[in-house]
Amino acid sequence: MKFTTKLRIAGAAAFITTGILTQTAYAQEETIKVGVLHSLSGTMAISETTLKDTMLMLIEQQNAKGGLLGKQLEAVVVDPASDWPLFAEKARELMTVQNVDVMFGCWTSVSRKSVLPVIEELNGLLFYPVQYEGEESSKNVFYTGAAPNQQAIPATDYFLEELGVEKFALLGTDYVYPRTTNKILEQYLKDKGIAEADIFVNYTPFGHSDWSKIVADVVALGADGKKVGVISTINGDANIGFYKELAAAGISADDIPVVAFSVGEEELSGLDTTNLVGHLAAWNYFQSADAPVNAEFIKEWKAFAGEERVTNDPMEAHYIGFNMWVNAVEAAGTTDVDAVRTAMYGQKFPNLTGSEAEMLPNHHLTKPVLIGEIQEDGQFDIVSQTEPVPGDAWTDFLPESAVLESDWKELACGMYNTETKTCVQLNSNY
Amino acid sequence: MLRIILFVFAALTAFAPAKAQDADLNALLETYRANIEKPSRTTIGPVLEDLVDSQLPAVPVFLEKWREKEVWQRESDGRFFFVEDATDGKVMLIDVDSGAEAGLADKNDLDNLKPNSGVRGVIAGALVQFQLSDPDPERRLQALTALERDPEASHLSILRGAIESESDPAIKARKERLQRLLTIQFGSDQANRVAAIESFAGDPGVDARAALNPLLATRVEVFDAVPEGLNVARLLTPGSDIEPQSAYQMLVDAGKARPVVPMADRKQALIDNIENGMVAGTPVAELVTQAARDRAYLALAADGSVPPLVTPDEQRSAVANHVFAEIYAEKDPVLTTAARETLANISGTVGLYQFVDLALDGLSLASIYFLAAIGLAITFGVMGVINMAHGEFIMIGAYTGYVVQQFIPNYTVSIIVALPLAFTVAFLAGVALERLVIRYLAHRPLETLLATFGISIALQQIAKNIFGTQARPLTSPSWLDGAWVLNDVVSISYIRIAIFVLALAFLGLLLFILNRTRLGLEVRAVTQNPRMASSMGINPDRINMLTFGLGSGIAGIAGVAIGLFAKVTSELGSGYIVQSFMTVVVGGVGNIWGTLAGAGMIGSLQKVIEFFNPSNTLAAQTYMIIFIIIFIQFRPKGIIALKGRAAGD
Amino acid sequence: MERSLLARQPSVLIFIGLLAVFTIVITILSEGFGLGIVSTSFIKILGKTLCLCLIAIAMDLVWGYCGILSLGHFAFFGLGGYMIGMWLMYERTKDIVIASLSSGELPATPEEIREGIGTQIFGVVGGAEIPMVWYFADSLFAQLALVVLVPGLLALVFGWLAFRSRVTGVYLSILTQAMTLALSLYLFQNDSGLRGNNGLSGLQNIPGLTEVPQSVVSVWFFLASAFALGLGYLVAAWVVSGKFGNVIRAIRDDEARIRFMGYPVEAYKLVVFTLTAVIAAIAGALYYPQAGIINPAEIAPIASIYLAVWVAIGGRGRLYGAVIGAALVSLLSSWFTGGQAPSIPLGFYTVNWVDWWQVLLGLGFVLVTLFAPKGIGGLFDKLVRKDAAS
Secondary structure (H helix, E strand, C coil): CCCHHHHHHHHHHHHHHHHHHHHHHCCCCEEEEEEEHHHHHHHHEEEEHHHHHHHHHHHHHHHHCCCECEEEEEEECCCEEEEEEEEHHHHHHHHHHCCCEEEEEEECCHHHHHHHHHHHHHCEEECCCCCCCCCCCCCCCCEEECCHHCCCCHHHHHHHHHHHCEEEEEECCCCHHHHHHHHHHHHHHHHHHCCCEEEEEEEEEECCCCHHHHHHHHHHHHCCCCCEEEEEEEECHHHHHHHHHHHCCCCCCCCCEEECCCCHHHHHHHCCHHCCCEEHHHHHHHCCCCCHHHHHHHHHHHHHCCCCCCHHHHHHHHHHHHHHHHHHHHHCCCCHHHHHHHHHCCEEECCCCEEEECCCCCCEEECCEEEEEEECCCCEEEEECCCEEEEECCCCCCCHHHHHEEEEECEEEEEEECCCCCCCCCCCCC | CCHHHHHHHHHHHHHCCCCHHHHHHHHHHHCHHHHHCCCCCHHHHHHHHHHHHHHCCHHHHHHHHHHCCCCCEEECCCCCCEEECCCCCCCEEEEEECCEEEEEHHHHHEEEEECHHHHHHHHHHHHHHHHHCCCHHHHHHHHHHHHHHHHHHHHHHHHHHHHHHCCCHHHHHHHHHHHHHHHHHHHHHHHHHHHHCCCCCCCCCHHHHHHHHHCCCEEEEECCCCCCCCCEEECCCEEEEEEEEHHHHHHCCCCCCCCCCCCHHHHHHHHCCCCCEEEEEEEECCCCHHHHHHHHHHHHHHHHCCCCCHHHHHHHHHHEEEEEEECCCCCCCCHHCCCCCCCHHHHHHHHHHHHHHHHHHHHHHHHHHHHHHHHHHHHHHCCCCCCCCCHHHHHHHHHHHHHHHCCCCCCHHHHHHHHHHHHHHHHHHHHHHHHHHHHHHCCCCHHHHHHHHHHHHHHHHHHHHHHHCCCCCCCCCCCHHEECCCCCCCCCEEEHHHHHHHHHHHHHHHHHHHCCCCCHHHHHHHCHHHHHHHHHCCCHHHHHHHHHHHHHHHHHHHHHHHHHHHHHHHCCHHHHHHHHHHHHHHHHCCHHHHHHHHHHHHHHHHHHHHHHHCEEEEHHHHHHHHHHHHHHHHEEEECCCCCCCCCCC | HHHHHHHHHHHHHEEEEHHHHHHHHHHHEEECCCCCCEEEEHHHHHCCCCCCCCHHHHHHHHHCCCCCCCCCCCHHHHHHHHHHHHHHHHHHHHHHHHHHCCCCCCCCHHHHHHHHHHHHCCCCCCCCCHHHCCCCCCCCCHHHHHHHHHHHHHHHHHHHHHHHCCHHHHHHHHHHEEEEEHHHHHHHHHHHHHHHHHHEEECCCCCCCCCCCHHHHHHHHHHHHHHHHHHHHHHHHHHHHHHHHHHHHHHEEEEEEECCCCCCHHHHHHHHHHHHHHHHHHHHHHHHHHCCCCCCCHHCCHHHHHHHHHHHHHHHCCHHHHHHHHHHHHHHHHHHHHCCCCCCEECCCEHHHHHHHHHHHHHHHHHHHHCCCCHHHHHHHHHHHHHCCC
């Protein structure tokens, strides 16, 4: 009697084991596999699902062009479910079980930091498409989003010079990107002669919805007669409540301008922007960018994903990153990570705003900085556009980072101390 | 033809000084083309001055259009035009000077000038003098707004001149107030300025404080003796008013003391003095503590090969021998005293209003919590059932609102339709849940919790599959836009007022249903003793079903309300569920007044904690929950405890 | 005692035996020690699943046997992970910092090392100071003690407060939920000293063992998790089998009656609550080095609700039920979200499991509570009894 029970359990165990075996078996080399590591459920799905769709579209287009190295590309989509440890687990699975040649993925910095040890251990390749706080350079990651000097610093300059802002409210969601960005900005503003008392910093949890008090606090900042500006690193759907409260309080962009680093076309599609006209966002790409290649991209995207869909900055980052990877693989003639990595340096590809992106030896891109004013239709009116700015892994505005440099081509080091002339560490900081 | 004219003008500008320049706006613009194409707040000032000084009649119109982003530039020759829509996708060019039509053009050959908001502000400032006495009150208001944003000394006399002729009393009052504000900043007569300052006593306006505070701007300076002839705000005592370290640093900066050798320099000095693996007689390998390094450094300093350290004693005495003082930038003590006293007066008023504002915020948050939790309180109270899917009924309500707006574009009508519809949809969903699942788990409350949790994650994912992961817009009608503003400190958005009214209405409705109707009687009977109620001919099954539907329906309405002021996503409800539970538990289960008390307490408490810790909302939430945990220790059954079946034991 | 334990709980032997066989088979099949058929990533998944099974046992003990539906046990799990994570992170960073400073011309002072560690660890959250809570992070022994002490004390204090004031039933559930929410919100703050939302990362790299490949480390952790699970099962079985077990079961069934019989109900509950918190903490301390990262989202209330659901699905009041529930749900979850489950084309619509798995899971909970109130373990019992009958 007990024996039968055992038998049943053993049967179940055998079932599971066969499952594993069949999984490991089909790692064959007819296709080039591209891992897509974006959350499709949980809190980050709101942003990341779009990027998964973008990757599927890019891969489909590449296959229509005849694939790569004579092989077809195959997308392997997994769902890390906005659960950070799961990112590490899925990344390992993609690399060792599915044997993908490259991964495109992650959105939040935590998820990237979760994946870092795994890809560095297994020598994988990840393209990370989102603007981030910098202070990191991994041999195995190409950062196709903006570093702080490609988004936050130029936007702050715009506030200082063009709008004459003298007092800053740095509002952010409480996680690493806003924290580090604000730390850099605080130092930058102090260097620019803004007193510490004129910098107001506030952090709110993810998905915060009760903004009346904070908006009132910002208004009250104007009491000493200085022009107030808000630099917002508020993430995701919390923005909707924030902007609704801002609109309700009747704060005009001419009184207190708000520049956001995490609000793009996608986020604005969730609200009515008539009362937000004139507030700003800083990105490296806007859907409204006037370039033929952009018009083409938007057309293809709408045909692929639906007429009501919009394009945004991280999508452009994936667009550049994917095409550069394709070109690098063709240049290297193989998908081997180290060969592709070497071929990536100096790769040039036209971006969607009319200039050209170049991959630097510090794994960052050159990107133009665009500042746009929100319009009634939820799009941005570009009011400022710079020449492409080279991305800087280690910021120049914090003393401990200013001495660091990343150069994987000449120095073969992502964290090189220019004072002591030594490589601090080869693995990245996680 | 045009070229010739241009050439003639160019010749005129070159040869004829003064007046000839003013002949045509186009020519004037041509000279500043580069600045106008790519304007910047910092460089546009002189251009605008010249434009205004030219006194050309077309300048104000041009500036207005420019500010409104309605000026276009022809790519071929860089000339500026206004445009009007014409047929065949072409546009009609309008000359900026004469206002005459200047031929059709293709939009692709034109660039729209888009001055950024900094430039627009400067343009608005330049327009003030034209608009302040304009017959159109709209324009006068525009000018006043521009003035309020960015006043300059030159505006004061213009403004004074424009007060007498003002016919609209409201605008006149605003002009007068602005005149007083400008007098504070730019007035030349001391008595006038003091009078203006004192006139703002008790005025909570941000603009008043914004005018007064700059008068009180101070800088910290160091002196050898107590300064005289300066407008001293206060003397600083090192140690209490100013950090001794920074005080000493000030002395160093002023050249009155030796600089402290920074740690990095000290380390570098040691490295520079390594000889044969020794620093001043100490082997390098022994310099493994800061103390050892300090000893080595002192030994080096004794040789005179490195600058000696500044001892703490030396620092102390240097600091003690000097006077540190805050000095007003404004030299006139009469003005600063008046400003200080008026500000002190204002801050009392502001404090009072801040309290009022905080109370309003708390009330608003409480009403949102109340709406979100009341449905839960009813089902929990009557049936002893924990509905983890309650948050998803809120979500269903919000999505119903969104769907209704897709079909009814008029926001007012759509909200009127959405509220009952959200109630109905959520009511039906609630009844379905009760019929299909909950009644089978009637005596297992903890298992209901798990089953409804399952429903909750399934519903969330289904919503995601249907509506996508993106947030969906739920827009309030325009009459709910904006805020009720008492003054610059106290204001509350209409949408929050509406939610408050909605919460009150439901409080009233529920009280009515429970206390005045047959259904209410039966519900109360079932709540207190289901068996007895059953034997009195009440069908508890039916009551449970209706109660559950009612609770869910209210959640649906709460969803519409929450969606209006926050976001509509599939996770909308889960953000409120824990909060709602706590509201119910703190308030006391099964009692509407209890939920009201719970919501009131949690809402106001959260705001009070936020008030004390404004830069960290997370901390406020953490402390609030800790408070709740402790509170429940003392009142385990909530603020208003109930007896009967709902009371548990 | 041992004999009577096995006599009362025959499942213990079977369970330990099966676990041993399973562990040995997997080790033989692993990449690190054997045939290389089972991938390292799957070893990690299995190792983590064993830890989840262990906390499920703790949950079963406190809920299935003692009737306290705690919706906060993941707080203890997470705290355990944080405590061990601090040591892992501190030591790993220390090695890096010392290596990097050793190239300088002066030997590094302790202050410099400390400062280096501070910048490395807290740079990402905008700090450089090492907070007080990291005081013992340099000592593995101290942090191991804290793995037990911190969650244990929290459970003791919280439990004492809650049970003393007779908070029971649903109220207690919500209170425990509030506790884990408060803790996770607190940890989400950057100033908490535990790196806020970033949490502690890179935990899979064991200090001093950087040369050992992950394929080997993963097997060690897998074995350690299996051992801990076996031990935990034994302890739990021992607790529920004696007189103590009878008392706590009686508390579950009728608390008031037991109180009137003179038993110090609160003390019993407190012991069970604290003991299970400690088991949960040990499970967490083993789990997070395998997961690689811990952050406050891990202890959000929903995690603890899932825990309750695992136990319910597996069948509460039976220790092996908890294990089955946790293993089944977490492995299925991992499979469905891995993109390996084949889509089902229905012609008009393609069922994509990534989109529908959560729906299936949710409805699964409902069906189990409705039709198999004793969970899968209950079905098992029925089968065994049928066998016995035939």
